[in-house]
Amino acid sequence: MPLPLSLHSEVFPATGGASAEGISNQLGRPRADRFTLLVREAIQNSWDARLDAAGGVRFEITGRHLPRDARQALLATIFQDVPANLPVRTRLAGNSDFPVLAIRDFGTKGLGGPTRGNIVPRPGEPTNFVDFMRYSGRPPNRTYGGGTYGFGKAAYFLASSLRTICVHTRFAGPTGVESRFMASALGPQFETTGPDSQRYTGRHWWGGRAADGVVDPVAGHDADELARLLDPAVRESNATGTTIYVLGPEFGDTSPESVFASMARTIVEFFWPKLIDGVDGAPSMTFGLQWQGHDIVLPINEPQWALLNHAFLAASGGAPTDFGKVHSISSQRPRQDLGKLALMRRPANSVSVGGSTTSESAESISGRRIVEFPLRHIALMRAPNFVVKYIEGPPAPYGLAEYAGVFRVDSRVDAAFARSEPPTHDDWVPDQLEATAERTYVRVAQRRIKELVEAFAAPFSVEPGTTDARSVLGFSTMLGGLVPSLHDDGGPSASRNGGTPRRHPSASPTDARTNFIGEPELALINGIPAMVARFEVLGRPGRTATIKALSRVMVADGFETEPPEGADIPRVLAWRTPDGSVCSTGSSCTVQVASGTWSVEVSIPSDAMTTLALEIEAGP
Template structure:
């Protein structure tokens, strides 16, 4: 048997043409590299082993001096009529893109499509390399009918890939190497061919099989593929003559460099696969590495980015069972779970690793929707937060009972839930989920009927979370009057009103600290977000003193004209003081704090945040040992 390309003729009863297989992906709105990341990682996760962490890696490299080895192995090419132009494509400047996973079961099962899998095997090899449109055999897997594998061929300028896999099977066929290509259907005389080709060992019955065992290992090493010398299991998929896409404005665009492609791929991993980077209760997760021309960099954890951290918080809330259930009166009675976390709107990173593949503009007001496999389907936009300084991130995860219904609403690229065309329960569940998420957002953003109370519940727990956190100040506000009975400051929590300006009767510019003065509010209050919850912080300057003093803080809603709101609307939240905290970390919970004798000190007063309101802080000295 020789290793060569074999072209598939049409069977008398009919066959699938290559053009139709490639077109099954449709025309995704996503960048093709993003589609690749989503589809490849989905396949890898569906094949994960029960224990350990799935290692996922993407390498982009130029063939360079290795090109002759590739040409020696892969030429001669299929007939030119099929448009698989290997001879023209395999040049030193050609790019190969290698997608690898480890600690997965590899592409096992029978080598031939007509054979039955036995002994608990799954026919992964023939499902990926030979067959088209088979239903998924992975419970709660990300894929449905396997059409997504077309992206590997579409990203190749010549429609060709190589697949090197090591399966968990303990037999001579465990190591398998095979090539495949999708060109155009074509004729040889009166005989028609499908445009599908395989590179492998062509047997006596004129059907190609993969190269196996030691021969596969030798070829893999000669091509500088990752290989499986450490005995690990998994799969390497090599995209030949990869099209990395373009950068720059239309009309002035240029091809991405391998380094630019690697950055974009890393960004796509962060935005589309961040749930798989967050270990579940069993510690299962995925680790990602992206390389360019031999330099590889691990993809950072998602919680280290301010844009993704609130999404991670929301997912953890869903996993812990603390989210809001999407309940129905008919089966499936529990169809999903929703949770939401807040963040500061001005915390956006300028890092290219985040911005390169960010799926929306500006601060987040989006909900990441996902099925049980926890691969992001899309980011459903909601209304912006009423306070322009706040952003939010939500997660909606389908339940196990409803997972198949949501899967039926997905296009081949799994990047939307489309109710059009669905009927019965599936249509009701998918449409109802969108309405449910919108209702949850309206309630939490105060855009729907008010159901909250005074906002005082859980203040002890929140106070404990805030203890030990001293807010960082980026700038100093105007100085305030340090004479008289304390100070009063007000802050708009909806971006209107006084805008953080202080009411003050004078200034103490250039004055040195003096002993025995009154405490004063200093600068502008800050809106901070911690653990997904917003709160207000005011800075208090406490003058030096020879006696112990007791200070008290209050916060109140003010109405148009500057007056205090005497009676809040029924059910409306009321701001409350949570705690005092010194610059050194000392904490006093509640409205009052005891200040010992000593030098001038800075203290911070924390209060709950009330959306769409203007609030005012007041600080006063209650008692003093000096009288």
């Protein structure tokens, strides 16, 4: 077993310095919970540390309760000497469970370079170790980077109830792959009394004490042995990368299983593009989660991701589908391309509109998903293809459709958008940019995205009376999911604001009743945009029934009993018998019960959606 590690507690220099509490507060007051922050920061850092520019990164989070013998070994080696105001030893020696998270990456460089902040690196030498373990924040210096080992690294400490982590890393050194191990904590600042009294920042490191009294990381075989105390599954000797152990994660009142399910959802919500942005659509990054030896499934097969995938590919230069649009967004003064916005629409369906498709355990710890149904979400992202945030557009009229989109920043202005992000990388804040041109870029992009999304979600305008085949195609494809709505034997169902349905008189169960067959179709009938609804009349054969069409229009605010002044109104164009002949062109038609499939053709006004219900009055 390695020798016990030495503790180094940082003393405030004469010129002042950053306290541990100040470092912890560098993330401000983020909207996301601590584990969402942890996942986002860790994945961004792992991607920035990739060996291959194209990707090939594996990211994992595993967790387990540390067994008693491992806890005793930690007390005897890593944490033999601990400040009195850090309860690490108390927790390790206690009787309650002691969970540990292991955050690993593979296909990455590891934390190489100098081990002390005052050592000048050689030309071309990385500074990854000191960036993560020593400095309290570093400016971004990576092209198209996501994380920077800067202020956001506080997320690792904030996820620990002890504000303590251990780091094991392997990197390519001058003589081959080398190992390092070090522990660190962010505790309260404190003072000692007496003739040698000093003020301490609250930052602590555990490692091997050098001759000058500074604690450096443990290296070589001893570093690997220390890592095995925390996790027997230490990476292979030639596999570079980093494992960060979060001690005593702050689960609170939430079960570990729910926390892991929430982290799985965070991975998909913010990093799904990495699953399709590699060569030929392959993943450029893969993910795995495991708690107590049980794999946690990523919710990647939920229907919303397919629509967002299509939007991402379209924004990346692929051809949009019939139900989508791609817009180039640019500023005029100064003239600059800002990025591509792809918007995709599809019919609303029972899978999404009916409610959640997964259990509550897969929701975020805050109890709310980022992407909810029905979809109307636009993912904003920069060059690393990480989702910075989602914005919600207006709902599609009456919930007849859902849509999603992706805005990808142009590479030439990626740095400006990156500088507009807070340390949590979860927003674009133009007011924090110093350069006027950069503020303009971000503001223009935000404004144009909002305008284009609102226009995309609005009802599609069709010129009545046109017979142009291209207009027919545009009419059907641009409506996409915004097809008319059908309701059997009564009026429209509840409005989107949850109001009570208004029911019309209908036949009793013993009389004839109508049943719509399939979905309504869109057509141009004598040059008039129309919906065609097929139905059957069920009941005692040989009887007749009078069927009346009850159609209503819906504009942005919901259904209108009386259409706006000067507006078109839906009207019945024809009723057709099972053999296709016209039996009536009025608002009602007398039909034979149980005689086959009938149809009704109703015009669709421009700038409005139409719903149709059938009212029935049984005959003799």
